[in-house]
Amino acid sequence: xxxxxxxxxxxxxxxxxxxxIWRNFVLMKATAVSVISIGCAIGLFDALVKLLHQxxxxxxxxxxxxxxxxxxxxxxxxxxxxxxxxxxxxxxxxSFHYLNKPEKALRSxxxxxxxxxxxxxxxxxxxxxxxxxxxxxxxxxxxxxxFLVIYDYESAENRKAGYLYFxxxxxxxxxxxxxxxxxxxxxxxxxxxxxxxxxxSAKLLVLILSFIGFGSKAxxxxxxVWLPHAHPAAPSHISAVMSGVMIKTxxxxxxxxxxxxxxxxxxxxxxxxxxxxISGILGVVYALGQHDLKRLLAYHSVENIGIIxxxxxxxxxxxxxxxxxxxxxxxxxxxxxxxxHSIFKSLLFMGAGVVIQKTGxxxxxxxxxxxxxxxxxxxxxxxxxxxxxxxxxxxGFVSEFFIYLxxxxxxALDKTAFVLSIMAIVSLAIIGGLALxxxxxxxxxxFQGEPRSSSAVAVDEKGPAMLAPMxxxxxxxIIIGVFPRMFITLxxxxxxxxxxxxxxxxxxxxxxxxxxITLAATVFFIVLLxxxxxxxxxxxxxxxxxxxxxxxxxxxxxxKMQYTGTSYAASILEFFRPAAPLQEDHPRIxxxxxxxxxxxSHIDDIAELHMVRVVxxxxxxxxxxxxxxxxxxxxxxxxxxxxAIVVLxxxx
Amino acid sequence: MIxxxxxWVLAILVAPFFSAVILKVKAFFGGKKGPPLLINYYTLxxxxxxxxxxxxxxxxxxxxxxxxxxxxxxxxxxxLPFGGHPPVFSFSGDLLFILYLLGLGRFFTIAAAMDTASPxxxxxxxxxxxxxxxxxxxxxxxxxxxxxxxxxxxLAAYFSGxxxxxxxxxxxxxxxxxxxxxxxxxxAENSRVPVDDPATHLELTMxxxxxxxxxxxxxxxxIELGSFCKLFFYSSIVARLIMPFESGYLALNICLFVTSxxxxxxxxxxxxxxxxRYRMDRVPKFLLTSFALAFFATVITLEFLR
Numbered sequence: 040x041x042x043x044x045x046x047x048x049x050x051x052x053x054x055x056x057x058x059x060i061w062r063n064f065v066l067m068k069a070t071a072v073s074v075i076s077i078g079c080a081i082g083l084f085d086a087l088v089k090l091l092h093q094x095x096x097x098x099x100x101x102x103x104x105x106x107x108x109x110x111x112x113x114x115x116x117x118x119x120x121x122x123x124x125x126x127x128x129x130x131x132x133x134s135f136h137y138l139n140k141p142e143k144a145l146r147s148x149x150x151x152x153x154x155x156x157x158x159x160x161x162x163x164x165x166x167x168x169x170x171x172x173x174x175x176x177x178x179x180x181x182x183x184x185x186f187l188v189i190y191d192y193e194s195a196e197n198r199k200a201g202y203l204y205f206x207x208x209x210x211x212x213x214x215x216x217x218x219x220x221x222x223x224x225x226x227x228x229x230x231x232x233x234x235x236x237x238x239x240s241a242k243l244l245v246l247i248l249s250f251i252g253f254g255s256k257a258x259x260x261x262x263x264v265w266l267p268h269a270h271p272a273a274p275s276h277i278s279a280v281m282s283g284v285m286i287k288t289x290x291x292x293x294x295x296x297x298x299x300x301x302x303x304x305x306x307x308x309x310x311x312x313x314x315x316x317i318s319g320i321l322g323v324v325y326a327l328g329q330h331d332l333k334r335l336l337a338y339h340s341v342e343n344i345g346i347i348x349x350x351x352x353x354x355x356x357x358x359x360x361x362x363x364x365x366x367x368x369x370x371x372x373x374x375x376x377x378x379x380h381s382i383f384k385s386l387l388f389m390g391a392g393v394v395i396q397k398t399g400x401x402x403x404x405x406x407x408x409x410x411x412x413x414x415x416x417x418x419x420x421x422x423x424x425x426x427x428x429x430x431x432x433x434x435g436f437v438s439e440f441f442i443y444l445x446x447x448x449x450x451a452l453d454k455t456a457f458v459l460s461i462m463a464i465v466s467l468a469i470i471g472g473l474a475l476x477x478x479x480x481x482x483x484x485x486f487q488g489e490p491r492s493s494s495a496v497a498v499d500e501k502g503p504a505m506l507a508p509m510x511x512x513x514x515x516x517i518i519i520g521v522f523p524r525m526f527i528t529l530x531x532x533x534x535x536x537x538x539x540x541x542x543x544x545x546x547x548x549x550x551x552x553x554x555x556i557t558l559a560a561t562v563f564f565i566v567l568l569x570x571x572x573x574x575x576x577x578x579x580x581x582x583x584x585x586x587x588x589x590x591x592x593x594x595x596x597x598x599k600m601q602y603t604g605t606s607y608a609a610s611i612l613e614f615f616r617p618a619a620p621l622q623e624d625h626p627r628i629x630x631x632x633x634x635x636x637x638x639x640s641h642i643d644d645i646a647e648l649h650m651v652r653v654v655x656x657x658x659x660x661x662x663x664x665x666x667x668x669x670x671x672x673x674x675x676x677x678x679x680x681x682x683a684i685v686v687l688x689x690x691x
Numbered sequence: 692m693i694x695x696x697x698x699w700v701l702a703i704l705v706a707p708f709f710s711a712v713i714l715k716v717k718a719f720f721g722g723k724k725g726p727p728l729l730i731n732y733y734t735l736x737x738x739x740x741x742x743x744x745x746x747x748x749x750x751x752x753x754x755x756x757x758x759x760x761x762x763x764x765x766x767x768x769x770x771l772p773f774g775g776h777p778p779v780f781s782f783s784g785d786l787l788f789i790l791y792l793l794g795l796g797r798f799f800t801i802a803a804a805m806d807t808a809s810p811x812x813x814x815x816x817x818x819x820x821x822x823x824x825x826x827x828x829x830x831x832x833x834x835x836x837x838x839x840x841x842x843x844x845x846l847a848a849y850f851s852g853x854x855x856x857x858x859x860x861x862x863x864x865x866x867x868x869x870x871x872x873x874x875x876x877x878x879a880e881n882s883r884v885p886v887d888d889p890a891t892h893l894e895l896t897m898x899x900x901x902x903x904x905x906x907x908x909x910x911x912x913x914i915e916l917g918s919f920c921k922l923f924f925y926s927s928i929v930a931r932l933i934m935p936f937e938s939g940y941l942a943l944n945i946c947l948f949v950t951s952x953x954x955x956x957x958x959x960x961x962x963x964x965x966x967x968r969y970r971m972d973r974v975p976k977f978l979l980t981s982f983a984l985a986f987f988a989t990v991i992t993l994e995f996l997r
Contacts, residue, residue, distance in 0.1 A: 408808070410750045421752070421802075430795040431788055443787050447838050461835055461989075468831040471791070472824030475798055479820055483805025483813070489748050555782040562769060562780065563792065567762040570913070574758060577909040581742035588746040588807045589904050591894045602805075602813020611821045614975060 040098040042085040043112060043166070046124070047159050049078030054155025061148035064141040071151040072135045072504075075158070079128035082162065086112075086120035090532050097168065106229070108175070111168035115298065118374060118533035119165040119284075119291050122381040126283040127158045129508035130276040133389050136502030137276055137396065150190055150274065156183040157280065164288050169229040170219045177215070177288075181208035181256075184285060187277045188269045200268035207255050207265040214252030215292070218245045231299040242302040249296050250310065257289025259348065260318040261646035263341045267329075270337035271401060275392025278333060282340045283385035287377050290347055294374075297355065298536055305359040305455065312352025312459050316466040319345025321646075323473040324615045327480065327608040328642030331401045332391045335481065336384065339427060342470060343380040347373045349463050350442040353449060356456050365448035367534055367544055372441030375530040379434040379519065383426040386512035390420035393505055394485065397498045403484050403604040406495045410486040413500040417486045419513040424478035426516040429471045432560035434519035437527070440556065443467060476611055484604040491598055521560045524553040605640055618645060698773035703765060706923035707731035707916070709956050716960025717890075731919065738912035746905050748808040756803025757910045761917035763796030767924055772851035774927075774948030775937050781847040786834055789846065790827065793880075796917070797823060804902035811894045815901035818971065822886065822898070825978040826876045832985035833869060836862070836992060850928065855935035863995060868988035870932050874958070875981035877925040879974075881918065884963040886974050896968070926955045 053074030060067045089096060089112050099109030112120070131154070138147045160183060163176035185208070189201035222245050223229060225237035234242070255262035266286070270278045297307070322341030329335035350373025357366030393416045394409060395401050410417035426433035446467070449460030490496045500506065519526050531544055590596045612619055624639040711728045718725025727733075745753065767789050769779045801819055804812040837849050840861045848854060859866050879886045882899035894901045903914050927948075934951035937944055969977055 408748070410752070417750075425795070425798065428794070428798065429791065430798060431791050436788075436791055439791075440784060440787055444784055444844070447835070447844055450835055450838055451842070461832075464831050464835060465828050468790075468827045469824060471794065472827045475794055476820035476824065479798060479801040479805065479816065482802055483816065487750065487752065487802065487806045488808035488813075552784065555784065556788070558780065558782070559766075559785070559788045559792075563762065563766045566766045566769075567758065570758045570762050570765075574909060574913070577739055577912075578743070581908070583742055584744035585747055586744050588748050588809045590809065591811055591904075596809075598808070600810045601808050602810050602817065607813060607817045607820075610817060610971070611824070613972075614821075 040096050040112065042081055046078045046082030046085065047162060049081065050075050050155045050158050053078060054152040057148035057151040061144050064144045067144065067148055068135050068138065072131050075131040075155055076128050079124045079131065079158065083121060083124035083128060086117045086124060090114060090117035090121060090529055093532060106171040107169065108172040109168040110163065110166045110172060112166050113536050114533040115294060115536040116165045118529060119287065120162060121529065122287065122378050123158065123161045123165065123284045126381050126385045127280055129511060130280045130385065133505050133508045134276040135504035137274065137392055137505055146190065150187065153183040153186045154277065157187060157285065161285060161288055165291050168231060170223065171229055174216065174219065177212060180285065180288065181212060184281055188273045190274050191272065197272040200272040204265045204269040207262065211252040211255030214248050218248035218252065221245050231295065234299045235301045239302060239304065242300045243304065243307065246296060246300060246302060246307050247310065250293060253289040253292035254314065257286045257344045258341045259314050259344060260321050260341060261650065264644065264647045264650055266340060267334045267337040271331055271333035275388050275395065279385035279388040282337065282388060283381040286340060286344065287381060290377055294351060303359045305356060308352050308355025308359055309455065309459060311348050311355060312463060315345045315348025315352050316462060318342065319349060319470045320466055321618055323470055323477055324619050325642060325644055327473065327477045328612050328619055330403055330605065332394065332403055332485065333401055336387050336391060340384060342474065343376065343384065346439065346442065346470065347376045347380065349467060350376055350445065353442060353445040353463060356449060356459065357445065360452050360456050362448060362452065365445050368441050368445030368448065370534045371527060371530040372438050372445055374533050375441060375526060376438035378526065379438050382512055382515050383423045383435060386419060386423040386509055386516070387427065389505065389509050390416050390423060393500055397500060398494045400494050403481065405492040406485045407488045407491040407601065409495060409498060412498050415506045415510065416500050419509040420486065421482055422513040422516050424482050428475045428478050432520040432563060434516045437519060437523040437556060439467060480604050480607045484607065488601050489598040491601065521557060523556055524550060527553050612642065695777060695779045698776055699769055699779055702768050702771065702773055702923060703920060706919040707735060709926065709952060710919050710922060712953060712956040713960040713963065716957050717964050720964035735912050735916060738915065739909050741908040743908035743910055746807050749806045753803045753806040754910065756799045757906060757913035759799035760796035761913040763792045764917040764920035767792055768920055770846050771924055771927055772847050774945050775851045775931065777851050778847050781845050784844050786844060786846050790830055800902060807905045809905065811901050812904060814895070815898050818898045819902060822879055822974055822978060825975060825982060826879050829872055829876055829982040829985050832982060832989060833872060836869065836985065836989040839992065850931045853937050855931050856937070859935050862992045865988040865991045868984040870929065872981040872984040873929050873932060875978065877929055878962065879978055880925060881922045883959055885966045885969045885977065888968045926952055930955045
């Protein structure tokens with residue numbers, strides 16, 4: 040555990056050091072970035088070693104002489120640590136050129152401080168072995184990310200986003216706290232590992248309550264409402280970390296509690312699977328309807344959390360129906376998707392960050408043709424888009440392949456498991472198709488075609504510290520996609536902890552699957568190379584002309600005539616209208632000399648709509664009625680405290 | 692193995708021929724003589740001999756698009772059992788790879804279309820992104836049915852080694868639904884009438900053809916060859932489904948296979964001649980019908996098996 044704590048100490052040092060040297064902007068950035076990166080690198084190496092050489096490592100401390108804070112690194116923790124440290128490392132490097140406003144030096148320093156706290160708290164969350172340590176790290180994580188979200192606090196929109204995030208993360212934390220309270224009430228111990236002794240009905244309650252709590256952090260529909268607000272508000276390297284790994288701590292929490300409670304009833308697996316399917320499909324539908332690049336990516340996090348939950352749900356159903364292969368396929372696919380999503384989503388957020396920094400706009404329909412001047416950003420973003428659409432030979436395909444295989448095993452089961460497996464497979468197929476539509480829209484409208492506004496015309500992509508992490512992430516996307524063997528091994532090492540009780544998992548069948556993927560990808564690459572060679576031969580000595588795009592006979596095309604992202608997605612959204620109502624603002628064109636008109640459209644998130652109606656308004660109404668309690672008389676306030684103490688002494 | 696590779700090469704070589712059959716059938720219905728059966732080869736040779744003109748709006752993706760879409764189609768044929776003969780490659784889950792690889796080809800076709808900044812191509816691209824979503828759902832529904840029947844997830848397990856006959860024996864009449872559902876997917880995925888009209892002259896009403904408006908020369912040749920291969924892939928599946936028998940002799944098998952292939956291509960031609968293209972907003976309903984058929988086929992078969 041020493042190297043683990045060393046990495047944490049280093050990262051903290053990097054964060055706090057900025058407060059003393061913020062007057063020298065470049066020195067501050069260089070110090071923070073290098074120290075945090077070294078800390079992350081040590082942690083990453085340590086986590087990889089621990090993951091490959093199984094066995095758990097533990098350490099515990101006394102806190103306030105009352106509680107003990109104990110930490111433990113097992114396969115599952117180590118797997119999440121790998122993702123956390125890898126993405127944080129690259130995000131730290133990226134931030135060196137991304138935070139480029141010397142006039143905001145102090146704010147950048149504070150940003151680094153909270154960034155380091157966020158990394159540390161995430162690492163502590165996934166290693167916490169008891170509830171106290173977990174809740175403590177969880178709160179630090181929520182608070183530090185809250186301060187990161189309101190980095191640009193001048194804008195009212197960002198403050199609102201931060202507020203929304205604050206409420207969601209704390210209501211979620213309350214649910215987790217309640218479930219921990221029930222767990223403690225039955226078992227009398229703060230350790231997670233003692234959870235398996237409590238009665239089954241309590242276990243189910245604990246799991247469902249904590250699922251709501253963890254789901255609100257992970258962005259499971261309908262608790263995802265904060266995500267599309269908070270991600271656009273935060274700086275891009277923070278979005279990369281938050282969307283790439285922070286929301287995965289929610290997944291970690293679900294799997295960890297499931298593992299330690301070892302409740303093998305099918306019901307919880309079914310709940311997880313259904314939640315996954317709804318999040319997956321609706322997440323990508325809402326993503327299609329977005330006009331803001333970062334909001335779109337945020338909704339894709341909801342979608343990918345859905346895919347991960349589908350994988351885990353299939354795994355849980357496999358466990359409860361005694362089908363070990365299905366269980367292992369589901370869990371390993373889900374966990375690998377955690378890693379994959381952290382890679383391509385941070386890549387996409389970083390790419391979006393470069394676009395936003397250089398063009399100054401997040402509106403997709405204002406951009407266009409960026410690929411010509413932003414070669415590295417464009418190509419890496421393309422790779423990320425292919426990966427997130429789950430296409431071979433990129434990494435998203437590998438994890439979806441495993442989840443599919445798990446789902447097909449479920450088809451052989453009976454009744455509910457059978458129906459749910461069919462639904463899972465079909466929804467994965469629909470999610471894949473919709474994601475492809477959504478990312479052809481992003482790539483096509485943002486990076487291709489002609490610039491749609493002046494802000495997208497003269498752009499460059501200076502800043503090697505931003506480009507290098509993107510190149511690395513894009514390379515990893517392809518490496519995992521072609522040679523998944525090593526990475527599936529990592530996921531399989533993390534699976535046995537998930538309360539399966541199978542002991543050692545035989546590696547051979549899974550290695551065979553990865554070998555098949557490698558074979559297929561290699562064959563495809565060979566075919567592609569042959570075709571490229573053939574193309575070169577066919578074009579040798581030919582005349583290559585340049586001309587404008589064929590306008591079907593129209594000779595005066597303007598860039599405004601290009602298909603926009605809005606129109607691209609319109610017909611698909613029409614299909615999903617009941618789930619994604621479209622609001623249009625478009626004054627009719629009237630008269631012989633029509634006035635200037637405008638068109639504005641917006642896709643309503645039904646979760647947001649109904650949450651306001653069903654939850655927020657009644658709560659506000661109730662609290663309005665209770666206002667008389669808060670009258671400002673200090674004597675009565677002391678009376679309240681006395682009353683509370685008396686009640687506690689006599690009744691609890 | 693060598694035989695399988697030879698069949699793969701043969702499949703790529705004969706794919707353009709079969710597509711010409713559709714043209715012949717359409718010409719017959721129109722009371723015309725129609726182009727010669729080798730027209731597609733002449734077109735390909737003509738295109739390969741030419742140079743290209745590129746739009747100033749385009750980037751390297753525009754040039755990569757045809758290569759990837761052809762590459763995907765050709766790779767997919769490697770997994771196709773040619774007339775019941777074992778394919779070059781086959782592994783558990785290869786169907787997932789095939790479907791997603793075709794998705795990769797589609798991604799690049801769409802990206803190449805968006806690269807031109809042309810509103811027409813954007814329109815086609817939006818439709819190309821939309822309709823296959825429903826087709827994919829149908830495909831996976833059929834895959835589930837086949838998995839229930841055979842317990843395997845390989846294309847070769849369904850269409851070689853006397854298998855489609857086994858599927859018919861196990862499932863019985865619901866297989867008719869499967870054939871129709873597959874035929875609908877064939878029409879949609881290969882941009883045929885009533886989903887898309889490859890012969891129309893109005894860019895606004897096209898899907899696939901409008902997306903390749905700006906391609907020329909060998910690039911266009913690649914796209915054409917790719918779509919011939921893709922059509923051949925889907926047609927062979929339908930052909931094997933309607934003619935599931937196999938004899939002990941290779942030559943006879945190939946004859947049966949070619950005959951059934953001709954039937955499928957002629958059916959496509961007849962369809963194009965007697966049915967009008969649907970309005971764009973009707974297409975999803977048409978495709979959902981195929982999903983419903985696949986779904987009911989699965990449900991009914993399950994009842995049979997129980």
